[in-house]
Structure formats: C-alpha cells, structure tokens
Amino acid sequence: MSQSMRIEDEIKQPNFQSEYQKAYINLVYTAGWLQLRQAAAFKEFNLTLPQYNVLRILRGQHPRPATVNLLIERMLDKTSNASRIVDKLEAKQLVTRRVCPSNRRAVDICITEAGLALLETMQPMVEQQAHGLRQLSDQEVEQLNYLLDKLRD
Amino acid sequence: MSQSMRIEDEIKQPNFQSEYQKAYINLVYTAGWLQLRQAAAFKEFNLTLPQYNVLRILRGQHPRPATVNLLIERMLDKTSNASRIVDKLEAKQLVTRRVCPSNRRAVDICITEAGLALLETMQPMVEQQAHGLRQLSDQEVEQLNYLLDKLRD
DNA sequence: GTACATTAAATGTATGTACATATATTTGCA
DNA sequence: TGCAAATATATGTACATACATTTAATGTAC
Known part of the structure; x- marks a missing residue:
C-alpha cells in the first residue's frame, strides 16, 4: 500500500x-x-478471526468454563453465532463442551491444553500484527480511541 | 447506547x-x-448494504453501463463477490445484465427505472443516517479522516 | 402442581466474504 | 494461422453474519 x-x-x-x-x-x-x-x-494457524477471539475469551476464563451467553457478551459482534463458532473449535479439539450440571439449559465451554498451546504459538504473530498501527504516534492512537468512543455515544 | x-x-x-x-x-x-x-x-427497503452500494455505483454510471470489474474496483470490499450481488439485484429487477456487444467476455450492468426510484425513496433515510456521526464536531471528523488515512499508509 | 412465560442454546435460511477453480472470450505472438 | 497467456465473469466451497424459529430446561403465577 x-x-x-x-x-x-x-x-x-x-x-x-x-x-x-x-x-x-x-x-x-x-x-x-x-x-x-x-x-x-x-x-496459517488454521483459525479465523472470530474463532481466535472466542479462544481468547476462553483463555481469559480458564480454568473456569464459559457459557455461550458469556461469549456473546464479550464478542465484538454481538449477533454472530457463537454456537457455530464453538462447533468449529470443538471439531479441532481446541475446546470442550459439556452440559452445565447446575443449569442443564446452559453449556460449559472450556479451552483445552491444545487450545492454550495454540494461542501461545500465535503470540509472536499477534504482537507483530499490532505493529501495523505504528504509523500512528502514541498521541494519535489515543486521539483515535477518543474519537471512536465519542462517535458511538 | x-x-x-x-x-x-x-x-x-x-x-x-x-x-x-x-x-x-x-x-x-x-x-x-x-x-x-x-x-x-x-x-425495510429490502436491500442489504452491499446491494445498496452496488446500486449507488450503478446510478453514478447511469445511463452508461458498468461491468463487474468496475463494480469491484469501486466497492469497499474488493474481494466480495460482485457477480452474486448483481444476481440478487437482478432478481429484484433493480438492474439489468446483458453481454457487452463489444467484448463478449464482459457484462453490461445497468440500473433500471425501478432501481433509480428505490434509491430516490431511500434518500431521506440515508441523510438521517449520516446524522449518526454528529456526535463529532466538524474538526473532529476531519481529524478522524486524517488518522484513518494515515493508519493505512 | 399444572400452565405459561422466560431463558439458554441449537438449528434453519438467506446473504455475504474469502478464495480457488472453471468457462468463455480475446489478445499477443511465434 | 494457431496456440498460449491474459482477461471477464461465473461457480464451488467453507465460513461467518443476521435473524427467525425450535427445543429443552427452568422459573413463576395461579
């Protein structure tokens, strides 16, 4: 560019x-x-962006489980379909899904060791990506955050 | 909010x-x-955002036709599938599609009278929407544009 | 304690995105 | 001329989004 x-x-x-x-x-x-x-x-890590974001939320909860509701609350896009994103992650054995014992409507979702390891592997790449915004100075980044927050008020 | x-x-x-x-x-x-x-x-107008954007581009060309390539060039998302968006618009009879006489690989796409009329109908709503950014002052909007352009450099 | 509403998640459908591949036409050049 | 490369679009597939509907479990009112 x-x-x-x-x-x-x-x-x-x-x-x-x-x-x-x-x-x-x-x-x-x-x-x-x-x-x-x-x-x-x-x-190259065989993850989509939404899948990565869900994994990150699950790591934040670990070792406590998360419900689908909790994922939706914390996801960037509230209307996306957390159930089906969890489906894909489960198929890759990056998360486990189990009916919650105390509320059988809910589902307890946990990140697996493989999931944690994958996030670990991706860390250098993620930090690399953050540098993509380095065109802006510290002050400009703050200004950008301020403007975006204000815009949504 | x-x-x-x-x-x-x-x-x-x-x-x-x-x-x-x-x-x-x-x-x-x-x-x-x-x-x-x-x-x-x-x-409520039965249009999605990408469909609307394509219609707008076609109005900009009217009465000259546009090709799929031209649509892709001007669309916000270069990798989205213009062909299939045109499919939907054609099904609603908002555009016509015809093999280009001078280059039979290409397709001439034109907005119909119904398409133009629909855009006209939507105009007040669109202007209403623009007010959504009025949380920001003129100066702040300029600053935002500056920062976003710089970020992508 | 049954009936109805609420809640949590899953499923269905239409659309769009990202990318690979296919098909047809045109262009360039040996 | 003839044939490979380039071009314009369409099609296929996997995934995600947006939203409506369904299923099951729980809560609540009577």
Missing part, C-alpha cells in the same frame, strides 16, 4: 456528500482493511 | 495489552456498530 493513499483514491470516488459521509466510508473501509490483514496472518 | 461508553465497557474487557491493541479492537467494533445501524435502516 503506497504512502498517503486517501480514501478518495482507494475507492476511486473523488467526491463525498460531506466529511461525515466520508468518515463513515473511511471507517468501514479501514476496519475491513485491518481485518483482511489479520485474517491472512491467522490463516 | 448510553453516554461515554468506552470500548472497555462495551466488550467488558477492562485491560488491553496496549493502546494500539485497543485501537484495533475499537476500530473493528465501531465499524461493525455503524454497519449494524445502517443494515437495520436498509432492511
């Missing part, structure tokens, strides 16, 4: 109705751009 | 490894948040 590629050039649409319209497009585009880079890096 | 909902609270994850890590999460989360709001507003 070349230097100073403005959003106007990226999507070859030179005029926006407003700076607000442009910011919306810019946000969606940039998030997609980031996710694409992440997904590519994750591919 | 309540006032001053920081990303830490939104996803109930109080500590990030770095401000950079937080910015990444914040970006992806905020983009999803915006898209969810847009998608909800579009639903």
Whole structure:
C-alpha cells in the first residue's frame, strides 16, 4: 500500500456528500482493511478471526468454563453465532463442551491444553500484527480511541 | 447506547495489552456498530448494504453501463463477490445484465427505472443516517479522516 | 402442581466474504 | 494461422453474519 493513499483514491470516488459521509466510508473501509490483514496472518494457524477471539475469551476464563451467553457478551459482534463458532473449535479439539450440571439449559465451554498451546504459538504473530498501527504516534492512537468512543455515544 | 461508553465497557474487557491493541479492537467494533445501524435502516427497503452500494455505483454510471470489474474496483470490499450481488439485484429487477456487444467476455450492468426510484425513496433515510456521526464536531471528523488515512499508509 | 412465560442454546435460511477453480472470450505472438 | 497467456465473469466451497424459529430446561403465577 503506497504512502498517503486517501480514501478518495482507494475507492476511486473523488467526491463525498460531506466529511461525515466520508468518515463513515473511511471507517468501514479501514476496519475491513485491518481485518483482511489479520485474517491472512491467522490463516496459517488454521483459525479465523472470530474463532481466535472466542479462544481468547476462553483463555481469559480458564480454568473456569464459559457459557455461550458469556461469549456473546464479550464478542465484538454481538449477533454472530457463537454456537457455530464453538462447533468449529470443538471439531479441532481446541475446546470442550459439556452440559452445565447446575443449569442443564446452559453449556460449559472450556479451552483445552491444545487450545492454550495454540494461542501461545500465535503470540509472536499477534504482537507483530499490532505493529501495523505504528504509523500512528502514541498521541494519535489515543486521539483515535477518543474519537471512536465519542462517535458511538 | 448510553453516554461515554468506552470500548472497555462495551466488550467488558477492562485491560488491553496496549493502546494500539485497543485501537484495533475499537476500530473493528465501531465499524461493525455503524454497519449494524445502517443494515437495520436498509432492511425495510429490502436491500442489504452491499446491494445498496452496488446500486449507488450503478446510478453514478447511469445511463452508461458498468461491468463487474468496475463494480469491484469501486466497492469497499474488493474481494466480495460482485457477480452474486448483481444476481440478487437482478432478481429484484433493480438492474439489468446483458453481454457487452463489444467484448463478449464482459457484462453490461445497468440500473433500471425501478432501481433509480428505490434509491430516490431511500434518500431521506440515508441523510438521517449520516446524522449518526454528529456526535463529532466538524474538526473532529476531519481529524478522524486524517488518522484513518494515515493508519493505512 | 399444572400452565405459561422466560431463558439458554441449537438449528434453519438467506446473504455475504474469502478464495480457488472453471468457462468463455480475446489478445499477443511465434 | 494457431496456440498460449491474459482477461471477464461465473461457480464451488467453507465460513461467518443476521435473524427467525425450535427445543429443552427452568422459573413463576395461579
């Protein structure tokens, strides 16, 4: 990606109705751009981004189990289908799923040793990825976080 | 959405490894948040976001036709499948598709009168949506655009 | 204690994304 | 001319998203 590629050039649409319209497009585009880079890096570990995020939540709970509800609460995308993401992780033996003894409607989900080991293996790559934002100074990153939080108010 | 909902609270994850890590999460989360709001507003018009974006590009070309390649060039997500989005629009008779006479590999795609009329109908809603970013001042929106462009350099 | 609502998760369906592959057409060049 | 490479699009597959519906377990009112 070349230097100073403005959003106007990226999507070859030179005029926006407003700076607000442009910011919306810019946000969606940039998030997609980031996710694409992440997904590519994750591919060699045979994990998708949502699968990785669920694993991370489970590690945060470990050794306590998580329910599907807890996963949904903590996932970035609240409406995604946690059940089916857990399906894939279970098939890869990265998590276990068991009916919760105290509430048989719920399911206790735990990360396995293999799951923990995989996260460990991925750590250097994840840190590498974080450097992708180093185009921004510390102060600029803080400013970005401030603006995004304010935008959603 | 309540006032001053920081990303830490939104996803109930109080500590990030770095401000950079937080910015990444914040970006992806905020983009999803915006898209969810847009998608909800579009639903009553029976259009998805990508379908709407393709229609907009076609209106920009009207009355000249667009090819699938041109759509891909201008779409936010370059790897999405323009062919199949056009399929859906064609099924709703919002666009026409015809083999290009001068290059029979290519396909000429045009927005129909019904398509133009639909975009017209949606205009007030779209303007309404743009107000979603009015939490930010003009200066802040410019700053946001600057930071996002720089981030992708 | 049965009836009804609520809750937790799973399932179904339509759509979109990411990527590989296939098909048809055109171009370039030996 | 003839044939390989490039081009334009379509198709196939795995996964995820968005949302409605279903199934099972639990809670609650009467």
